Every structure is written in C-alpha cells, then in structure tokens.
Amino acid sequence: MFSFMGEITLSPPQAELARLPVESKIFLEGPDGSGKTTAGVARLLGLLERGVPGASILLLVPQRSLGQPYLHALRTASLPPGSPVALHTLSGLAQRMVELYWPLVAEAAGFAHPDMPPVFLTLETAQYYLARLVRPLFDEGFFASITLDRNRLYSQILDNLNKSAVVGFAHTQIGQRLVSAWGGEPGQARVYQDAQECASRFRQYCLEHNLLDFSLQVELFVRYLWPDEGCRGALLETYRHLIVENLEEDVPVTHDLLAEWLPHLDSCLLIYDQEAGYRSFLGADPRSAYRLKALCPQRVTFTGSFVTSPMVIALGECLGRALQTGSQAPASPPPGTSETSDSLPAYQAALSFEVQRFYPQMLDWVAGQVAQLVQDEGVPPEEIAILAPFLGDALRFSLANRLERYGIPARSHRPSRSLREQPPVQCLLTLTYLAHPGWALPALPTQFDLAYALMQSLEGMDLVRAQLLAEKALLRVDGQPRLLPFERVKADLQERVTYRLGERYEHLRQWLEGYAQAPAQELDHFLGRLFGEVLSQPGFGFHANLDAGEAAANLVESAQKFRRVAAVGLADLGKPVGQEYLEMVQDGVIAAQYLRSWRGEAQGAVLLAPAYTFLMSNRPVEVQFWLDVGSRSWYERLYQPLTQPHVLSRNWPEGKHWTDDDEYKTSQEALYRLALGLLARCRRRVYLGLSELGEQGYEQRGLLLRAFQRLLRAAPQEASGV
C-alpha cells in the first residue's frame, strides 16, 4: 500500500497506525524507545502518499531538534512533488503569526507604536534591555540579600515572565504566586516582590518600545491572535492535519490551544512519551498534555523498546528500583527478568565501571575505554556519548585532548559556550578598542590583550615576540590606547620581531589608524572590514583559518542583531550602539552564544554533552559514559532565588507552601526520569566514570552514586567492575 514502507522498517503496530484512515484523531503513548516516533514518521509519509498536500500538515514539536527524524524522512523518502510540510515550535509559530498579523493586534495588545514594526528580542537582547532597567534598581536596594551573578538574576526574571506566558497566568501574579508558596525566612518575600517589580517594569518598557521578548510573543499569539477570527481562520484553513511530537515536553498553553484546535482538524496524531517531561524546568507539563487523550477517539499504546537491549532494560529496572528505594534496603532483583540462571544480574553485560582515586585518572580511564571500543570492537565514534550533568570548558577540553591522543575526534553539545571566550573574538575586541580609542574602558586593552591579539592576527607571530612588541607599542595618549609605528620601535626590538612581522604589524596599525580618523562606522561593518580587508588576507592570522572565520562571523552577527534591536532604546542616550555592545560583552550580559559550530550531526566523532541536552536531542547511541556520578548536579536544582519552576506550574495548589520534602521528592523524581531516560537511549552498555574525588577535589556521594552502590551490593558479583 505504501511505497515508502520499503524504506523504513515497521513493526505490525506501527504499520497499523500508519494505515489508519486519513481522517483519524489518534493519541499514541508509550515509553521511550517503543517506536512512537517511527510510527509518527510513517504516518506522515503515509498521509503524503495518500495525496494529503504537504502544506496542510503541521508538525508541532516542543523544540526543533525533536523534529529531526521527520525532516530526515522527508528529505530521503521518495515523495510526490508538492508543497512542503511545516515544522514549528509554539514560539516559532507565534513569532511568524505575530509578524504577519501585527497591524491588526498591536494596538489592542497595548503597544505604544502600533504603526511601527515589532522588534523581536533574542534571549540576549532581552537580557540587555532588562539589565538596563534593573541596574539602577540595585542601587535602590533591590535584591540586596542575594549574592549571585547579575546575569543570572536577569535570566531568572525573564524566566518568570516566560513561565507566566507558557503556563497561562498574568505576569502580574508572578510575585504573589512565589510569595504564597514560600514558608521560609521572611526576607525572601521581598526578593520575590522585587522580581515582580522588575518583570512588570520590563513588560511596560517592551510595550512602550514595540519590543517582544519570548513571553510577549507567546502571550500576543495566545491572547490576541488565536482568538482573532482572521488569524485563527487562516491557521485552521492552512493546517488540516497535525502531528505533535513529544506532547509531554510542551507547555500548558500549547495544550490549551490544541484542545481548541483538535475539533476543527481533519486528522491528528498526538505522541506522548510516558515517564518523560524532562523540560519541566522550562514549563513542560505532562499532566496538562495527558488531558488531550480524551479528545482523541483513537488511543494507541506501544510497549517494549526497539532501542535498548534486554540487558539495558534490566539495568533500567534495577536502577529504577534502587533510586526509588532511597536509603532503604538493597534493591532486590526483579522477579523473573533481571537475574540469569547462574545468579548473575541480567544487566551485568550492560554496565561497566572502574573506581579511580582522582578525577584525571578517571578521565584517562574513560578515554582508554572509548579507544578500546572504537579501535578493538569497531564501535563507530558517533555511537558513543560521554555525558555529565554539566560540561564545563575544562572537562570538555580534558576529554577532547585525551581522545585526540588516541586519534578519536570529539564534538561537543554545550549550549552555553560564550563567544567572548574564543581567541579570535578576543583578538577582534582588542583591535576594536584600538580603532575606537574613545570607547575603551580605562584599562583596556591591556598589554597582554594586545600581545594576544598580535599573535592571533599576524601570521608567524609567536608569544615571546608579541609580548615584547606589545610592551613597547601600546601607548596611552590622553588615557586612550594607541599603537606606536614600527619604525619608532627601538632597532634591536625591530630586529628581534623581524622586519617581515614588523611590516604586517605596520599594515594592521595603519589600517586601524586610518579607520580611527574617519567617522566611525557601525561596529558590525567595522568588524567585517577588518576581517575581510586585513585579518583574512594572506600574511595575517585569519587567512584560510576557518575556525577564526566562524568565530568572527558569530561576533559580527551578534553585533548586527544587537544594533538592529538596541538602537531603539539608545537613540536618546546619544551613545554609539557599538560602544554599548562592547560594554555589554565585557559585562557578560551579551554572551553571544552561538549554535553554529555544533549544528548538525558530525559523523565519526564522539559526542560530549550535558545529560539533559543529550536527552532532548533524542538520538540513541550504542554506548554511554556517565561522568561525575557522585555529583548532586544530576538532580539538584540550580540556585534560583528569584524563581521556582514547580510553584509557577499549573499543578501547584494555590497557597500551599513548598517544603524541603517537596524539594527532595522532586529531585528524586527528576533523577529517576533522567537516569531512565538516558538508559532508554542507550542500545548496549553504560560505563560509569567513578572517582573518589570529584573535579573540584572533594569526595562526592550523591543519590545516583548511592543508587548504583545499592544496586551493585545486591549483585552477587560486581557487574563489569574492572
């Protein structure tokens, strides 16, 4: 019946689901790995083959990475020509509709300039505007009792606004909800009130300046566009078929919207992952999702796993029990399945570990095991994931280095790498100060900055020469940084630096000076010129240096986006946007975090990722390594004095206090879901990297480690402890 069926292998229940009549409204649930997504893909391809126009199908996902299997299938299957299927997240759909229907709703929604276009804020530009509003309030005593990096305070205020939008309560209720659930020392109530005040001021500012952060985009869509006949009519007319992937990872307002949308559709497939809900800290609400089941006449449940081996399943069962038993007696083997005839646990072959004294030894062991897997057992590197609760620079670097020694490439999935940490960007920032002496903060750039920039920018320049030159060449004229012409550098130093390098230095210096004498340009244009006309030319450090090109491109893009958005509020201050941008970068408000460098699925490389990031990429692997097993970061919430994701959810009863017991329970639940979620994405084996002393040199005995200890104590012989 379906020609694509030769292209994907389907189990009978999957094939049956794909074959259901076009006009079916289906709720599909099942555990991780039970084949729901494959069934969803088959259903999508089946719809297309049966003549449903692609443009009438909407794939709704909580985050774009979860749409990958669908996109892959759409790219590779032999499908009839036509119009393409649409893939959106709620916020993507919201932004698109807001952009299109803005003239109809801007005034009603309270924007001060409905005749001007909306300005969409990214996370970092929202943080920028918020910082501008909140900074003066610190002097008034706001958040005086909190010791935390200011940028984290800003992000928590934005997070509160986002929660109000996706959970569906007025942003003016944030403080009150937090206060009413607080039962601790009274000073915290003031902090929540301050957080409310900041959120309200920010919202007001956005309305006055046509700025739309994530929360306002969602609110505008849900409260003004969806009820608007024209907008809703267009959506209902365009999308007649809906496939929703990972419904449980989406937010309550999406579920509300779907509840109203479903009756108007020709067909739908809602896919619900049992025991998931990993994004609850972002507002995901499995309970809210589950109510949609009642609206679907066809309900299908998948069981079992197509991903994991029976050993990994057994490991999951035992670990799950060990986590649930807490500090009670050792986990007993599960009835029937988890114990082999000779009394060895069935998960034995799925678990390996070795205890080291020190952290670096553990990393050596991990790298050695990876090498053995790749080189001796033929496991493709991309089938190996090394996971930790957090993946800091030091850990990422240490692992990548160790793997490199074995000739094994690694790629990292770390969504929080700041652009300014990258050497080419540091170089560009230093040169920017030299070209705009009036913008530089009093001590910038330092001699070290200059030496580093010279090393980066001049081909053949080593650190020693760069330092020598920087020491003499960096002048301060009226407090502003200037570079000394090479001919005025002492002869012996000229010789030491070499004339060839001197020529390059002089070319760069003259270019910067020429620029500085003309009227200043936009920062991103300046950077583009500096890059194109000097640094990427032959003889300079960025020439044919693709990594430098990419880092520079990210900086240029960040500066350009900032200019387009920040110019709105800076016009009255009379301050150049570029100068403001540099200050914000130095302040860490603008981190310019970019995904480009690890977009895509690199073949032939071991993945290094934080556990949650791996989970949400939903791509199983053969082998996983779990590091820092003793760390409490596997389950403890970050310190968030301004917000509380559980209290701001729909499931929190009004007026109920959040207690230590609640905290412990939710941590345990989170760990349980995370550990089992990881195992559901592991086909064959998990390696535990254990060290008595953690990365910071302290002994760690978190819940996950204790669960493994219980599990192993219960076993007659330690699994594959080596």
Added chain:
Amino acid sequence: MRLPPDFQFTQANLQDFVDCRRRFLLRHVRRLAWPAIESEPVIENEQLSEKGARFHRMAHQALIGMPFERLALMLNEPELAGWWTNFQSQALPEGRRYPELSLQATLQGYRLVAKVDLLLVTPEGRALVYDWKTSRRRTPRQYMAARLQTRVYPYLLTQAGAQFNAGQPFPPEVVEMIYWYAGFPDAPERFAYDDDRYRADEAYLDDLAGTILSLAEQDFGLTPDAGQCRYCVYRSLCDRGVQAGSLDDWDEAMGAPDESGGNLDFEQIAEIEF
C-alpha cells in the same frame, strides 16, 4: 561530491554554482561563515535590503486581506512609500491568490525548493508566478531570462503545483513568470512558459544537479570571471582582492545583483528555512 544531509537545491544555490563553483562549495556545502563585506556602500545596501524585506512582508499582509490603508500607516520612508503606492495601484488579475507559496520536487535525489512571492490562478486557469523586485535598477531582460530563478520557478510550479489546479498538474502553457519591479511598476518583465521550455528546463536542471554531484571537491574551481569576486565575501580566502566592489560599478552586462546585500538574502532564507 557528497552534499550535506539536509542540503536542498534552490535557485540561489544553483545560480551560485553557475556563477562560481568554488562559491557553491564554500557557501552551500562547507557552509563557511566568512564575514567580509559583500558590496559597497554597505550601509545603503543594508537599508535597501531591509526595505525590500519590509515591502515583501507588507505585500504578503495585503494579499491575505489586510486593508491597504492600515498597512499604509506603517510607511515611514519615502522610497518604501513610493513602492507601496505602485503596488497598490497595480491591477492584479482576478483569481485565487497564494502568497509566499513554497513548492518542492525531487532533483537527483535531493529536494529542489522554492518560495514564490505570489501564485495567482486566474478563473481561465492561467498560473501566474509573481516575484517582487525592489532593486533600484531594472535588470535587462536577457539577463533575467538566463537567471536560474526564471527557469526554476515555472518548472517547479509545473512539477509540483497540482494541489492548486484541482489535483492536475498545470500544463506549461498556462504558466507565466512575472518580475514586478516596485520602482518600475509599468514595466514588469514577463516570461511565458511552454512545453519545450519545460522539457529544456527539466533536462538542464537535472544535468546541473548531476554535474554538482559528480564533481570531486577539487573540481569546484575559482571562477574565471574575476569580476564576480568583487561582490563575493570569500575574496580574501580565494586571494581575489581586498576591497568589496561598489554596486554603483556593477557591470550591467552581469545584470543587477540581488536586491538584498546580504550573504544569505531573505529570499534564500525563506527558501531554506525548512
């Protein structure tokens, strides 16, 4: 050549291949970010590109039924206002309108995609593909005739447009490609289509994509036409110059460059967003 797994052919990347194979390789296969200035004067080009994007959005809004008068309130710049007046006074034929329409078909195992500004199907069954142009100069007809866009859009509509013709493919004879210049409203450039053209385009596109797939990496050489390099961000990588060329010096024989100044223009973004 192995193309990236999510690669799809568009008129823009095929045009890049025709203009310079190396640029195709760098931009679309390696996806190399290279933030040099593309063309001068940079600020004017950027403003023109932004105005073009705003014009396209307003046209879209008007075509989905928003009142012209409401949209006119959003005009705050004389050139855009002029374009808008021209747009308002052009008499689009009666018919079903599909603004911002995406189409796709398979080409050598990859998707060929396009997003057209407007498909208008008249009551007599004519299928008019409109493309709004906001460049300051009107491009010579012979140049537009040779552009990949002029071949890809009508071809794709013929291939993939059945949904808009009661389930039947449009016969090539009813398809017409129309470039409507916002600054020259009375002189649109129209290209009729027919079966011969359709077959020729099919063979040409198939051959072009086949060539791309059959070439080895080293075959993606630098263009012999160094004039191209003045308007290409990769010039430092290719050792083909230092400064970006000025659009004022753009050789008419090469036709007008895309009105967007950017490395990835909004038309391309629209095409690749999925």
